[in-house]
Amino acid sequence: MSTPARLEDNIGFACTDLQCRLGRESAVALRWLGSDGERTEFTFAQLASDSSRFAAVLTRLGVLPGARVFIMLPKLPEVFIAALGCLKARAVVGPLFANFGDEAILDRLGDSRACVLLTKHSLLKKVHRIRDRLPELRHILLVDAEDHLAADILSYRRLMREAPSDFVVAPTSPETPSILHYTSGSTGKPKGVLHVHGALPSIVGTTRDVLQVGPGDVFWCTADPGWVTGTSYGIIGPWAVGATQIHYGGSFDAGAWMTILEQEKINVWYTAPTALRMLMREEASLYAGRRLAALRCVASVGEPLNPEITFWARRTLGKEIYDTWFQTETGAIMIANRPGLAVRPGSMGKLVDGVEAVILDNAGHSLPAGQQGRLCLRRGWPSMFTQYLNRPEVYASRFNGAYYDSGDMAVRDADGYFWFVGRTDDVINTSGHLVGPFEIESVLLELPEVAEAAAVSAPDPIRFEKVVVFVCLRSGHSASRELESRIRLHVANRVSSVASPQEVVFVASLPRNRSGKIMRRVLRARFLGQNEGDLSSMETWRPGEIGDRRERV
Ligand code: ATP
Numbered sequence: 001m002s003t004p005a006r007l008e009d010n011i012g013f014a015c016t017d018l019q020c021r022l023g024r025e026s027a028v029a030l031r032w033l034g035s036d037g038e039r040t041e042f043t044f045a046q047l048a049s050d051s052s053r054f055a056a057v058l059t060r061l062g063v064l065p066g067a068r069v070f071i072m073l074p075k076l077p078e079v080f081i082a083a084l085g086c087l088k089a090r091a092v093v094g095p096l097f098a099n100f101g102d103e104a105i106l107d108r109l110g111d112s113r114a115c116v117l118l119t120k121h122s123l124l125k126k127v128h129r130i131r132d133r134l135p136e137l138r139h140i141l142l143v144d145a146e147d148h149l150a151a152d153i154l155s156y157r158r159l160m161r162e163a164p165s166d167f168v169v170a171p172t173s174p175e176t177p178s179i180l181h182y183t184s185g186s187t188g189k190p191k192g193v194l195h196v197h198g199a200l201p202s203i204v205g206t207t208r209d210v211l212q213v214g215p216g217d218v219f220w221c222t223a224d225p226g227w228v229t230g231t232s233y234g235i236i237g238p239w240a241v242g243a244t245q246i247h248y249g250g251s252f253d254a255g256a257w258m259t260i261l262e263q264e265k266i267n268v269w270y271t272a273p274t275a276l277r278m279l280m281r282e283e284a285s286l287y288a289g290r291r292l293a294a295l296r297c298v299a300s301v302g303e304p305l306n307p308e309i310t311f312w313a314r315r316t317l318g319k320e321i322y323d324t325w326f327q328t329e330t331g332a333i334m335i336a337n338r339p340g341l342a343v344r345p346g347s348m349g350k351l352v353d354g355v356e357a358v359i360l361d362n363a364g365h366s367l368p369a370g371q372q373g374r375l376c377l378r379r380g381w382p383s384m385f386t387q388y389l390n391r392p393e394v395y396a397s398r399f400n401g402a403y404y405d406s407g408d409m410a411v412r413d414a415d416g417y418f419w420f421v422g423r424t425d426d427v428i429n430t431s432g433h434l435v436g437p438f439e440i441e442s443v444l445l446e447l448p449e450v451a452e453a454a455a456v457s458a459p460d461p462i463r464f465e466k467v468v469v470f471v472c473l474r475s476g477h478s479a480s481r482e483l484e485s486r487i488r489l490h491v492a493n494r495v496s497s498v499a500s501p502q503e504v505v506f507v508a509s510l511p512r513n514r515s516g517k518i519m520r521r522v523l524r525a526r527f528l529g530q531n532e533g534d535l536s537s538m539e540t541w542r543p544g545e546i547g548d549r550r551e552r553v
């Protein structure tokens with residue numbers, strides 16, 4: 001039986017009109033910062049009326065509830081307005097990274113049968129190259145065109161000018177589809193993960209309780225809306241609790257980021273280990289004298305947070321970093337550190353309220369504290385995904401009775417803290433031991449020469465699998481036999497002799513996907529000279545750069 005439809009359950013409404021009804025109409029909802037110093041502000045009232053206009057635009061274009069509308073833009077105010085407008089119109093919004101290549105766009109728009117794409121002029125040529133293979137794509141809207149270019153290539157600005165701002169949001173049942181995210185593709189071909197409006201309580205609850213964001217707070221989520229953190233916590237959660245969001249249109253720049261934290265008086269900052277590791281590479285002078293008193297909470301997500309980052313942040317910024325764990329599929333944070341809970345460096349923290357998890361062995365038996373196994377969640381939390389689009393068999397395969405199998409390996413300690421071991425596919429089975437890449441990578445960061453590291457497995461006739469580490473050095477350091485030996489010895493001393501790498505490969509950079517995650521499957525394939533698989537979500541890729549064994553010292 002479906003749950004009754006209510007207006008306040010519509011995410012677009014909850015983030016805008018509801019905030020106005022609560023008296024926040026003149027509070028700043030969005031402060032957008034351009035890379036060249038531009039600042040644009042939107043109050044909740046403006047966000048409400050602009051998103052309603054966009055909902056009206058979609059309705060005028062014949063977009064029905066449930067139809068898929070994609071947004072392929074860098075972080076611009078239009079991204080947020082359009083996403084909220086889609087949600088108000090009960091269309092399904094699919095955010096895409098602006099720098100996706102033709103094949104990645106084709107895969108996602110084709111798989112989801114998208115009918116509208118919002119983009120900009122400079123990205124149009126990519127769409128033109130694949131347009132004839134997307135028969136269901138009816139309209140392309142350009143945010144930077146003053147007037148319509150063709151019957152199906154329309155000006156967003158003109159459509160918005162001509163649209164009324166009094167769109168009436170329909171009561172929305174919790175089962176109504178809301179957002180379609182393609183996973184990061186770390187382990188294989190990205191999967192279309194469908195979410196529903198009913199996710200709101202999970203997102204709001206964790207925004208309040210974990211990130212500690214409330215009305216009037218200034219919040220900065222550095223994630224792109226192309227991945228789940230950028231929508232759950234870069235759009236929905238903070239606005240649904242009445243906070244001001246800062247969004248920065250530029251790319252990563254250590255100096256610019258520190259200036260934003262300081263000058264915008266950010267209270268809560270949600271970012272990722274990859275960005276924190278990049279900040280760690282900077283000289284201490286970048287941080288000296290920074291006034292960060294307003295910054296109450298720094299949280300991290302997306303990859304394991306190496307203890308070394310925690311120690312660096314305590315030392316350099318005088319801040320604790322709260323690691324949080326979730327996935328595209330879970331829609332909201334499931335496990336987290338948070339103010340009030342003592343941080344155990346290297347642990348992801350404890351379960352959030354309302355979430356139940358178990359550690360299961362491969363046969364589905366529950367394991368006691370201290371034993372590593374598959375991290376599984378009891379199904380039924382509000383923000384749980386409802387399908388992998390067009391892949392019902394893959395969806396079904398992720399459930400084991402009452403439990404959803406996250407595909408990650410973890411350990412729960414006796415006090416209820418969860419410790420990430422690795423993805424099930426990444427755990428290294430060497431000499432009869434299961435070794436997690438995270439542990440090896442974390443201890444490698446303790447060496448002053450090492451900026452980043454990734455550990456993967458490779459087949460080995462004696463050990464079954466051997467440990468191969470890829471190491472990026474900090475500037476000013478170079479690879480040597482001596483360093484290679486020290487790396488081996490350090491892992492042997494700090495983790496165990498079985499975890500000590502048989503191969504050490506020095507590389508200039510690590511392959512990442514667009515959400516900044518290290519792609520271990522690509523490193524492994526490259527090392528073994530195998531097919532690298534789906535690379536549509538890769539950030540940059542220079543063949544020959546990674547894992548070329550001839551480059552070894
Ligand atoms: P795909 O499913 O396509 O392989 P993906 O799993 O990287 O891609 P996401 O849903 O964006 O796609 O990422 C979720 C995964 O990221 C988690 O399953 C986990 O492996 C990793 N992750 C997220 N947060 C943390 C964290 N705090 N600590 C360790 N790992 C994390």
Ligand code: MG
Nearest residue numbers: 183187327407
């Ligand atoms: Mg995944």
